Amino acid sequence: MAEPVLALSDLAKSFGALKVTDDVSLDLRPGEVHALIGPNGAGKSTLIHQIAGSLRPDAGEIRFLGHDVGQLSVAKRARLGLARSFQVSSLLLDFSALRNVMLAVQARQGSSFNFWHPVMTDRELRDRAMAMLERVGLAGRAQVAVGALSHGERRRLEIAVALGLEPKAFLLDEPMAGMGPEGSKELTRFLDGLRQEAPILLIEHDMDAVFALADRISVLFYGRIIASGSPAEIRADAEVRKAYLGEPQ
Amino acid sequence: MTREFWINGVLALLLLAAPFIALAFGESFYVTLATRVAILALAAVGLNLALGLGGLVSFGHAAFFGIGGYAAGLLAAEGLASMPLIWLVGAVVAGLVALATGAVSLRTSGVYFIMITLAFAQMIYYFVISWPTLGGEDGLSLALRNEFPFVNTLKPLNFFLIAYGLLLLALFVFARLRASRFGAALEGARQNETRLASLGIEVFPVRLWAFVLSAMITSVAGALYADLNRFVSPSMLSWHMSGELIVIVLLGGVGRLFGPVAGAAVFVLLEFALGGLTERWQLFLGLILLGTVLFARGGLLALFAGKARHG
Numbered sequence: 199m200a201e202p203v204l205a206l207s208d209l210a211k212s213f214g215a216l217k218v219t220d221d222v223s224l225d226l227r228p229g230e231v232h233a234l235i236g237p238n239g240a241g242k243s244t245l246i247h248q249i250a251g252s253l254r255p256d257a258g259e260i261r262f263l264g265h266d267v268g269q270l271s272v273a274k275r276a277r278l279g280l281a282r283s284f285q286v287s288s289l290l291l292d293f294s295a296l297r298n299v300m301l302a303v304q305a306r307q308g309s310s311f312n313f314w315h316p317v318m319t320d321r322e323l324r325d326r327a328m329a330m331l332e333r334v335g336l337a338g339r340a341q342v343a344v345g346a347l348s349h350g351e352r353r354r355l356e357i358a359v360a361l362g363l364e365p366k367a368f369l370l371d372e373p374m375a376g377m378g379p380e381g382s383k384e385l386t387r388f389l390d391g392l393r394q395e396a397p398i399l400l401i402e403h404d405m406d407a408v409f410a411l412a413d414r415i416s417v418l419f420y421g422r423i424i425a426s427g428s429p430a431e432i433r434a435d436a437e438v439r440k441a442y443l444g445e446p447q
Numbered sequence: 448m449t450r451e452f453w454i455n456g457v458l459a460l461l462l463l464a465a466p467f468i469a470l471a472f473g474e475s476f477y478v479t480l481a482t483r484v485a486i487l488a489l490a491a492v493g494l495n496l497a498l499g500l501g502g503l504v505s506f507g508h509a510a511f512f513g514i515g516g517y518a519a520g521l522l523a524a525e526g527l528a529s530m531p532l533i534w535l536v537g538a539v540v541a542g543l544v545a546l547a548t549g550a551v552s553l554r555t556s557g558v559y560f561i562m563i564t565l566a567f568a569q570m571i572y573y574f575v576i577s578w579p580t581l582g583g584e585d586g587l588s589l590a591l592r593n594e595f596p597f598v599n600t601l602k603p604l605n606f607f608l609i610a611y612g613l614l615l616l617a618l619f620v621f622a623r624l625r626a627s628r629f630g631a632a633l634e635g636a637r638q639n640e641t642r643l644a645s646l647g648i649e650v651f652p653v654r655l656w657a658f659v660l661s662a663m664i665t666s667v668a669g670a671l672y673a674d675l676n677r678f679v680s681p682s683m684l685s686w687h688m689s690g691e692l693i694v695i696v697l698l699g700g701v702g703r704l705f706g707p708v709a710g711a712a713v714f715v716l717l718e719f720a721l722g723g724l725t726e727r728w729q730l731f732l733g734l735i736l737l738g739t740v741l742f743a744r745g746g747l748l749a750l751f752a753g754k755a756r757h758g
Contacts, residue, residue: 250645276647288645290638301635304628305646310653316626363646 200228203367203397209258218244220421226367226397233400233408236418242401246371250282251275263366279366283373287352289344295355296340299327302362330358350381368398374407386410451752455705466607478603484715485610486671491695491707492617493664499702500625501657502637506561506689507568511541511662513684515669520587520679528593534667541666542659549658565686572684586680593674610671617664622704633657698739700746709747
């Protein structure tokens with residue numbers, strides 16, 4: 199089996215007496231979509247925070263591309279190739295869609311200390327950013343300020359920004375959140391192709407999307423992984439059905 | 448060309464024309480007034496880099512303004528009366544002080560940042576007034592205005608042109624910085640720090656650089672201010688001065704290229720017009736500032752040129 203891109207082992211985090219992450223081990227292999235599901239409050243977002251670096255785990259190890267990244271800052275992990283999209287869109291509201299992606303491309307090139315050359319006439323930077331916008335179908339809205347984009351457009355821009363980083367792994371925190379059924383279907387198709395570029399750790403409540411995309415599914419329940427396996431296995435798992443999927447279908 | 452472009456051009460030309468018109472009518476006092484506008488605008492361009500682009504509300508820029516002023520006073524007393532040399536020394540010292548104080552204060556944000564920059568500036572203020580070599584509370588006076596190669600700086604118009612030239616240069620530098628990759632990162636950090644980190648850009652060094660460059664520009668204005676008054680007063684270092692610079696940026700338009708120019712012009716004209724009527728002219732300034740904040744959030748430039756545009 200191929201070496202995992204991202205591997206968590208025995209990760210633990212408590213807020214006071216509450217164990218929000220309870221001995222979690224999971225990995226992400228090249229070319230796969232690994233979905234993380236669980237009811238609200240199961241600790242999915244806390245886990246994403248720990249992987250991205252905005253929260254420090256109490257114990258356990260996070261390895262990314264063979265490095266132990268547990269003590270690295272958010273920015274350092276991002277520079278290693280970990281791209282994160284946010285559950286609630288987190289974009290630069292005064293900037294246009296294009297400039298949001300251009301900043302990601304600039305960050306990828308690692309050159310934020312050029313004080314003199316105008317970015318808007320930097321053909322290469324612009325073209326790369328435009329290419330990302332085209333992929334998510336926002337090329338026609340490139341010049342619009344983010345503040346004026348619709349919710350669905352902002353969700354797609356989040357993805358374009360992540361693409362601009364040319365990452366080694368995607369951490370997508372509810373990319374479908376608040377999207378209509380049409381938008382979700384479209385995004386599902388798009389993410390399906392994306393796994394070829396980099397594996398995706400997907401947190402999502404939209405079960406149609408999860409079962410359509412995931413190669414593996416892990417179920418988080420009160421901070422613990424109670425099941426992990428192929429979509430078919432998860433669908434058949436009695437404990438999962440009791441905990442999360444509700445009534446047998 | 449956008450409307451803001453033309454308004455900027457008109458502002459630049461008006462400020463340039465003012466002293467020539469004044470001299471044509473034999474009113475040389477107004478040349479000094481125009482010079483004051485140019486110098487305060489220059490100081491505010493420096494602040495605008497930190498405050499406008501970076502969102503860093505520095506309540507301590509008087510320190511850098513004062514450092515420039517004291518560089519002019521002290522070097523002149525030593526017989527080193529060349530303006531370019533004074534500007535360089537002042538800017539380097541101000542830059543180093545900004546590097547040290549910024550390294551500490553940029554670990555905080557919001558109200559804490561405002562307070563800590565104020566605290567550093569007040570430390571410098573009290574240090575200066577208690578040190579006799581620096582003139583204490585009396586400040587330093589300059590026997591003659593400092594020199595500039597091939598120019599007689601004693602002529603008010605020549606001195607105005609020097610200040611005006613530096614203002615244009617600072618505006619050019621500001622525009623280039625804003626349009627650069629550095630500017631994009633700095634403005635990005637102002638809008639959403641979390642996003643910048645998740646892109647892999649460390650916010651701290653970007654802000655520290657902005658703070659240092661900002662301080663250097665403001666210090667050059669301080670040196671000119673000392674030369675204009677032929678006097679270095681400790682009040683250049685006091686928190687009132689920091690407040691005035693913030694007011695100028697707010698009045699003109701935060702983050703707008705010519706915001707500091709519009710703000711400084713209005714500030715100096717109000718000070719002159721209302722100051723003649725009452726000593727409490729700042730009451731009216733307060734009312735105008737209140738009006739700006741309530742009804743014209745982006746300052747005068749937003750009022751006349753509309754919302755800022757970002758490619």
